[in-house]
Amino acid sequence: MFQSARLKLTAWYLLIIMLVSVAFSYAFYRESTFEIQRVIDRIHYIQSQSNALQLPPPPEADTTLDQLETVKTRLLIALVIINGTIFIFAGGAGYFLAGRTLKPIQQMVDEQNQFVSDASHELRTPIATLRAEMEATLLEKYLGDKEARELIGSNLEELGKLQDLANNLLQLAHVHKKDIIYSDSVALQDVIQTAYKKIAPMAKKKHITFSRALVSGKIKGDKNSLVEVFINLFDNAIKYSPEKTAVTVAAITKKRSVTILVTDEGVGIMPFDLPHIFDRFYRADKSRTQDGHGLGLSIAKKIIQAHGGSIAADSIFHKGTTFTITFPLVD
DSSP: OHHHHHHHHHHHHHHHHHHHHHHHHHHHHHHHHHHHHHHHHHHHHHHHHHHHTTOOOOTTHHHHHHHHHHHHHHHHHHHHHHHHHHHHHHHHHHHHHHHHHHHHHHHHHHHHHHHHHHHHHHHHHHHHHHHHHHHHHHTOSOOOHHHHHHHHHHHHHHHHHHHHHHHHHHHHHHHTOSOOOOOOEEEHHHHHHHHHHHHHHHHHHTTOEEEEOOOOOEEESOHHHHHHHHHHHHHHHHHTSOTTOEEEEEEEEOSSEEEEEEEOOSOOOOTTTGGGTTSTTOOSOGGGOTTOOSOHHHHHHHHHHHTTOEEEEEEETTTEEEEEEEEEOOO
């Protein structure tokens, strides 16, 4: 599809360039040969008058006439060659520019197709589970109260997964908007404290200690979205860390920015997975993330970027992972 569009766009580029080139060449040829043609017409007039008066024509008349005709012919040939060269060069340049013009569109369509494919894959599993359980239950001749409750409970669990996926997809679509303008000043210390309170029971259950440094400074943004970012980071740190380990939240404050480091002592991330952990639906270890959809870090990155910040990850397998988040501070 894009190859066909690229060829069509190249043809339009080429048509416009050649129309301009041919029109310019025609005007140039007319202006250049106008005086030459006047001289040729003058020589023809002198020759005709000489013949009428039976006088010998000037001896250099025929030579001059041949030279002028040769100049016209050479000028025409030169213009044809120039336009042919422009045609070849413009064709190549137009093909290149058409590719550059369509590349963002192609990337967007490829990304959209990949998104639809990934989302369909994520939806297929809970839907297939729901269908299989219901079909298996329909084959039973007698369905007791216990079996019915188990079926409803299992179905509700799968529906919960579908609801979580739908909410994540809606949130991801929201943070993709480019026209979000934040006007509220948010204290990062409040953001981190709020996020910690929400995951504290999970940390206590695994006997994981949290060491939180004071994070000074305010940024322009939405507090709820920022809280979701740190909940996701803290949740991952707890989920992939052994019991009785530690999670450290450190901060480096500069004049115009603040950098927050979230470090755990967990299983870490393999080097070949590290560049992809912020990709949508990417899960580094499928066996450890059956309850997730691989959207958390992607959403977190989009939210951080929407606030003018950046996020990066550094990890040593079986040693731990550090997420580094940088935000611009409010003046």
